Amino acid sequence: MLEDEFHPQPRDNGSDVVSWATPMGAVYAMFAGGIALAIAAIVVPTETAGRFLLALAVIGLFVMAGLALKQRPRLAVIDDNGTPAIAVQRLLARHVFPRPQIDRVRLVRYPRLGRRVPMLEIDIVDRATDTEKLLIFGRWDLGTNPEDVLEVLTVHGLVPPEK
Numbered sequence: 517m518l519e520d521e522f523h524p525q526p527r528d529n530g531s532d533v534v535s536w537a538t539p540m541g542a543v544y545a546m547f548a549g550g551i552a553l554a555i556a557a558i559v560v561p562t563e564t565a566g567r568f569l570l571a572l573a574v575i576g577l578f579v580m581a582g583l584a585l586k587q588r589p590r591l592a593v594i595d596d597n598g599t600p601a602i603a604v605q606r607l608l609a610r611h612v613f614p615r616p617q618i619d620r621v622r623l624v625r626y627p628r629l630g631r632r633v634p635m636l637e638i639d640i641v642d643r644a645t646d647t648e649k650l651l652i653f654g655r656w657d658l659g660t661n662p663e664d665v666l667e668v669l670t671v672h673g674l675v676p677p678e679k
Contacts, residue, residue: 534672535589535603536658536665546581550574583607590657591665593672600672602638604651613640619648621675623666636662 550573557570592603594612601614620639625632633654640649658665669675 534668535592536653536660537587537589537591538584538656539659542656543581543584546577546584550577550581553577590659591653593668593674600674602669602674613638615674617642618674618676621666621669623662634662636665 553570553574557567557574562570586607587605589603590605592605594601594603596612596614599614599616601612602618603610603612617640618638619641620637622637623634624637625634627633636653636658638651638653640651642648653662653665655661666675
């Protein structure tokens with residue numbers, strides 16, 4: 517696998533945690549774009565409707581950047597008391613799913629803008645409460661190709677065998 521700014525590798529911070537998140541460069545670019553649009557809304561003479569649309573774009577960029585910053589790391593492989601597990605950062609909390617709760621991990625290609633894009637799907641089943649969750653991660657969430665993440669999850673024993 518290549519390692520450069522377009523093909524980032526999983527972050528390994530010296531512990532047993534490997535994690536993925538939206539690239540910080542993209543988060544900074546959204547903040548910078550929001551600032552540029554805010555300046556444009558103030559400086560450029562335009563009608564009220566144009567300023568309103570620019571203000572909506574500024575708010576949208578700041579919200580997206582804030583969400584990407586808050587949900588870091590988006591997905592991580594951790595050691596949960598000797599059991600491999602995945603940790604998923606959501607808006608309000610971090611959820612840990614140990615290997616027994618992971619029912620299926622697969623790569624699905626969805627059509628987007630005229631081509632098929634890989635998405636990582638993780639099925640979680642909590643047998644105690646009989647609830648199911650479907651987690652879907654794309655390149656934006658992971659900061660790398662979902663196929664590479666699937667390989668790492670397989671190496672860590674988090675991909676159950678196909679039924």
